[in-house]
Amino acid sequence: MKKNFLKKVICTLLIAFVTLTSTSFITKAATNVGSYNAGIGIKNWPVQVNAPYVDMVGWVTKNGYYMGNDGGGPANLKKLSDETGIKYFNLAFIQSTGSVTNGKINWGWGGYSVLSEGKNDSQYNGIKQSLKDLRAIGGDAAISFGGAGGTAFWQTSQDVNVLYNTYLDIVNGYALTRIDLDVEGGAQNKQSNIANAKAVKMLQDTTGVEVTLTVPVLPSGLTQTQIDLLDAYLSNNVTLKYINIMAMCYGSGTLLPGENYGAASIRAIDSTKNQIKEAYQKFANTTLSDSEAYSKIGATVSVGYESSSDPIFTPAWSQLVVDHAKSKNIGMTSYWSLNRDSQIENNQGITSQYEHSKIFSKFGSPAIPSDNTAPVISGVTDKQINIGATFSPLAGVTASDKEDGDLTNKIIVTGLVDTSKAGIYNVNYTVSDSKGLSTTVSSKITVIDSSIQTYSPNKVYVAGDIVLYNGVMYKAKWWTQGETPGAAQWDPWEKIN
Structure with missing residues (x-):
């Protein structure tokens, strides 16, 4: 079929692999x-x-x-x-x-x-x-x-x-x-x-x-x-x-x-x-x-x-x-x-x-009605862990559904947590019931290098210096002193994700 051009131009199945340093997941969600x-x-x-x-x-x-x-x-x-x-x-x-x-x-x-x-x-x-x-x-x-x-x-x-x-x-x-x-x-x-x-x-x-x-x-x-x-x-x-x-x-x-x-x-x-x-x-x-x-x-x-x-x-x-x-x-x-x-x-x-x-418009049938309720996921929280620590994404996480009961074993996780590298990682949890309704919740996993210094407003930092501020890691883009990460209009800091 043809299209008009602009007038104005202007995961494979769930994969989970765990090594000493990293964990990755791919999800299935309806x-x-x-x-x-x-x-x-x-x-x-x-x-x-x-x-x-x-x-x-x-x-x-x-x-x-x-x-x-x-x-x-x-x-x-x-x-x-x-x-x-x-x-x-x-x-x-x-x-x-x-x-x-x-x-x-x-x-x-x-x-x-x-x-x-x-x-x-x-x-x-x-x-x-x-x-x-x-x-x-x-x-x-x-x-x-x-x-x-x-x-x-x-x-x-x-x-x-x-x-x-x-x-x-x-x-x-x-x-x-x-x-x-x-x-x-x-x-x-x-x-x-x-x-x-x-x-x-x-x-x-x-x-x-x-x-x-x-x-x-x-x-x-x-x-x-x-x-x-x-x-x-x-x-x-x-x-x-x-x-x-x-x-x-x-x-x-x-x-x-x-x-x-x-x-x-x-x-x-x-x-x-x-x-x-x-x-x-x-x-x-x-x-x-x-x-x-x-x-x-x-x-x-x-x-x-x-x-x-x-x-x-x-x-x-x-x-x-x-x-x-x-x-x-x-x-x-x-x-x-x-x-x-x-x-x-x-x-x-x-x-x-x-x-x-x-x-x-005379062709077709009504949409399939449903009074089904979506499942609920519990136990997903933000976490901070040290480099090299073991991360088990499903530890303490459960799922239940009003109609289907316990769905914990159907939870699918997506995201990457590299425990060998300091950074902030997002992990998503999805579960679907027998009628196709899904629920997704997310958590933030912060991997911390314990050797990283905490930000000090009195210290001079140069390009490449890494600090920890309010649980978030930042790297200096240029010489700076007294400029709080994430607060200045021309922020000398960039988040490390």
């Missing part, structure tokens, strides 16, 4: 607390869902439909949801910015480094706020990786650990419970996707995140290229929530006599159903019934005008697709894009606001 201030993802999406794509990189200027106060910004998901009744979306696209740093791929929305975490950019902050506002009213969104333009993660690196670490940061940061892999064009290389599949499998083992695989399709079904993609992911034990077919841009040569794009999309759904059954039998040793195969299908059309090579996709054709989706009980309907259909983006094929959304 729902994350999130560190990007974008709200918390919903664990239980509807069994059948309509989730249109929203281009979060598109620069929206229509009054009231953008996040920000400077005349434009990313789409306002809450307003779009309020006006359409649609609660779930696929947000496009996070892409690689083309390099790897500290074992992770550098990324940004639309491939723009400014639209990434750590950058104080109003458009990026607007994207996060838009998602947070949607979640506050009971909605949620998957984030889509890849797309027709730009560079997918698995094109930048085929290092499984690099891919895994990158996904993990984003899934945890945005507190995602679902992601979408939009695999198009050159990103369909099988070997690159095998590496990506291995990383995604690790990600699912670690976080429980659901994964949709979005691929091109013809009315006759998937080509060998897409079958190879199913091989890459299914053979590596990735659990695919949906195989989402891009039912669009077929070309006149692929149509049957008298067939329009709406009818062609129906044929693509039915053709893909048969191929999914074959693929699961061959690559996952799993036998699916027709109904089970249909339930794994997502169908995404391109509403309105897509290109001069394709006809305008009409509301009548959308109705055909939705009616067929209902009759076959497929898993997801979607369309590219809500930006067009809401008229926050110019498109000559859309004649009235939400003309397709009114049709697609």
Whole structure:
């Protein structure tokens, strides 16, 4: 699927290894607390869902439909949801910015480094706020990786650990419970996707995140290229929530006599159903019934005008697709894009606001209700230990749940405590109950070098001197005397983490 460019440019399974000097852990959690201030993802999406794509990189200027106060910004998901009744979306696209740093791929929305975490950019902050506002009213969104333009993660690196670490940061940061892999064009290389599949499998083992695989399709079904993609992911034990077919841009040569794009999309759904059954039998040793195969299908059309090579996709054709989706009980309907259909983006094929959304919003089932309570973790405290001491992260820590009882043996720990090196380390504890609700708490472990001097306001310090002040270690950046660590405007001290 295509994206609009900026108008404004502006862990493997739990690993625990203990040596004489260090301990490290990797977690498994179903729902994350999130560190990007974008709200918390919903664990239980509807069994059948309509989730249109929203281009979060598109620069929206229509009054009231953008996040920000400077005349434009990313789409306002809450307003779009309020006006359409649609609660779930696929947000496009996070892409690689083309390099790897500290074992992770550098990324940004639309491939723009400014639209990434750590950058104080109003458009990026607007994207996060838009998602947070949607979640506050009971909605949620998957984030889509890849797309027709730009560079997918698995094109930048085929290092499984690099891919895994990158996904993990984003899934945890945005507190995602679902992601979408939009695999198009050159990103369909099988070997690159095998590496990506291995990383995604690790990600699912670690976080429980659901994964949709979005691929091109013809009315006759998937080509060998897409079958190879199913091989890459299914053979590596990735659990695919949906195989989402891009039912669009077929070309006149692929149509049957008298067939329009709406009818062609129906044929693509039915053709893909048969191929999914074959693929699961061959690559996952799993036998699916027709109904089970249909339930794994997502169908995404391109509403309105897509290109001069394709006809305008009409509301009548959308109705055909939705009616067929209902009759076959497929898993997801979607369309590219809500930006067009809401008229926050110019498109000559859309004649009235939400003309397709009114049709697609009739598809889907209610979210799964739950009165389940989250588990409780006890005994997690901040600690100070000396260099060389033994650190046992689970000592004295317990977990319990109102419905499930004792969950202590299900606590997963993430973090690194290097007891050979003075510093401050964060350790996270996560536990999930049988319904998928999770709780995460954190502790700060300070490893102290007993030979380090305590800060004195009367002593002269030079660059490189290390002191301990209020349990925190600091290193002098230049000559200083009488300047309390962490207090001066131009602080001569830096924390040692």
